[in-house]
Amino acid sequence: MALWGRMLWSFLSGPGRRGGTQGRAFSSWLPHRPPAGLLNATELVSHWTAVFEKRGIPEARESSEYIVAHVLGAKTFQSLKPVLWTQPLTSWQLQYIQELSSRRLRRMPVQYILGEWDFQGLTLKMAPPVFIPRPETEELVEWVLEEVTQRPGLAGAKGGPLILEVGCGSGAVSLSLLSQLPQSQVIAVDKGEAAICLTRENAQRLQLQDRIRIVPLDVTLEGSWAQLLLWGPMDLIVSNPPYIFHQDMEQLAPEIRSFEDPLALDGGEEGMDIITHILALAPQVLKHSGSIFLEVDPRHPELVSSWLESRPDLSLHLVAVRKDFCGRPRFLHIQRSGPQRDCPVDARPGPQPTSVPY
Numbered sequence: 047m048a049l050w051g052r053m054l055w056s057f058l059s060g061p062g063r064r065g066g067t068q069g070r071a072f073s074s075w076l077p078h079r080p081p082a083g084l085l086n087a088t089e090l091v092s093h094w095t096a097v098f099e100k101r102g103i104p105e106a107r108e109s110s111e112y113i114v115a116h117v118l119g120a121k122t123f124q125s126l127k128p129v130l131w132t133q134p135l136t137s138w139q140l141q142y143i144q145e146l147s148s149r150r151l152r153r154m155p156v157q158y159i160l161g162e163w164d165f166q167g168l169t170l171k172m173a174p175p176v177f178i179p180r181p182e183t184e185e186l187v188e189w190v191l192e193e194v195t196q197r198p199g200l201a202g203a204k205g206g207p208l209i210l211e212v213g214c215g216s217g218a219v220s221l222s223l224l225s226q227l228p229q230s231q232v233i234a235v236d237k238g239e240a241a242i243c244l245t246r247e248n249a250q251r252l253q254l255q256d257r258i259r260i261v262p263l264d265v266t267l268e269g270s271w272a273q274l275l276l277w278g279p280m281d282l283i284v285s286n287p288p289y290i291f292h293q294d295m296e297q298l299a300p301e302i303r304s305f306e307d308p309l310a311l312d313g314g315e316e317g318m319d320i321i322t323h324i325l326a327l328a329p330q331v332l333k334h335s336g337s338i339f340l341e342v343d344p345r346h347p348e349l350v351s352s353w354l355e356s357r358p359d360l361s362l363h364l365v366a367v368r369k370d371f372c373g374r375p376r377f378l379h380i381q382r383s384g385p386q387r388d389c390p391v392d393a394r395p396g397p398q399p400t401s402v403p404y
């Protein structure tokens with residue numbers, strides 16, 4: 047399976063990642079009844095696992111377990127009370143499972159079928175075509191949290207950092223940073239209208255709307271970043287941008303190709319289109335010694351490093367690269383040195399950071 051196919055499915059088998067039973071993304075009942083004789087949860091899981099396997103659906107058992115657990119009001123099959131494993135299901139539960147399973151047969155990702163998914167302990171609403179947060183992005187968030195905690199300079203003058211997230215999608219990164227950094231504030235931007243709406247909805251569901259500004263913005267448009275200066279220089283920029291190499295797009299799993307917005311994935315010929323826009327514009331909004339954290343493809347550390355060398359005017363330095371849980375170099379920490387450019391809000395000189403060769 048292609049790289050991104052593996053990434054999508056690697057986290058279905060993770061323990062207890064998704065949340066409660068609100069947000070049933072489900073509108074029509076199938077007219078036919080479920081197969082006769084399959085009356086309890088364990089039998090239903092076995093039945094749909096076999097159907098999914100026969101039809102070549104990836105993560106067959108995990109998919110059927112999540113669906114059955116969801117209908118019975120639990121996050122995971124393992125967390126169901128044991129009595130529910132063998133208790134007969136009602137006819138509406140059987141029909142509901144059948145409806146959701148038929149969506150899986152059409153290769154809809156489980157996260158969209160359930161209408162919600164957990165990220166960093168937060169239950170987020172999911173809706174196609176907004177990008178489904180991946181487990182490795184939790185590692186990006188953890189790195190940012192570590193750096194903010196260990197380097198007081200990153201925490202900003204107000205006790206918590208002002209963070210810009212480029213490409214917020216469902217709001218997973220911004221909202222988890224807000225929830226774990228109670229003094230922080232976030233400006234979350236995205237080009238997609240559906241992403242902006244979903245981040246807004248998730249912020250409200252999690253009662254985090256007071257510390258986040260959600261701005262529709264295309265970072266590739268000249269002058270688009272000027273409006274961000276209203277809120278002052280940023281302590282941090284974080285982004286999981288579209289970074290797939292264009293020629294790799296065809297190899298993506300059907301779940302991704304058919305349901306997720308290609309604009310959330312396709313980073314152009316070398317996956318660098320949005321990355322270079324972020325880096326070129328960052329000095330306008332980032333405070334001196336501010337940091338940029340990016341999730342990228344394993345080929346990008348070298349490409350980004352060379353690109354930054356070709357743009358000394360930006361005063362940005364790649365200071366660290368981190369590997370993901372599969373051992374691939376996937377996260378970049380880039381730091382700004384030198385005074386703020388073109389930013390009237392913060393022209394104060396300050397100490398220069400020491401660059402560490404990565």
Ligand SMILES: C[S@@+](CC[C@H](N)C(=O)[O-])C[C@H]1O[C@@H](n2cnc3c(N)ncnc32)[C@H](O)[C@@H]1O
Pocket residue numbers: 177178179180183212213214215216217218219235236237238241263264265266286287288289307309310311320
């Ligand atoms: C890989 S997704 C990441 C979503 C979310 N941060 C996460 O990790 O789950 C990339 C996001 O960037 C947004 N995006 C793509 N091009 C953009 C642009 N030119 N300006 C702003 N956002 C953009 C997409 O709409 C998408 O929501």
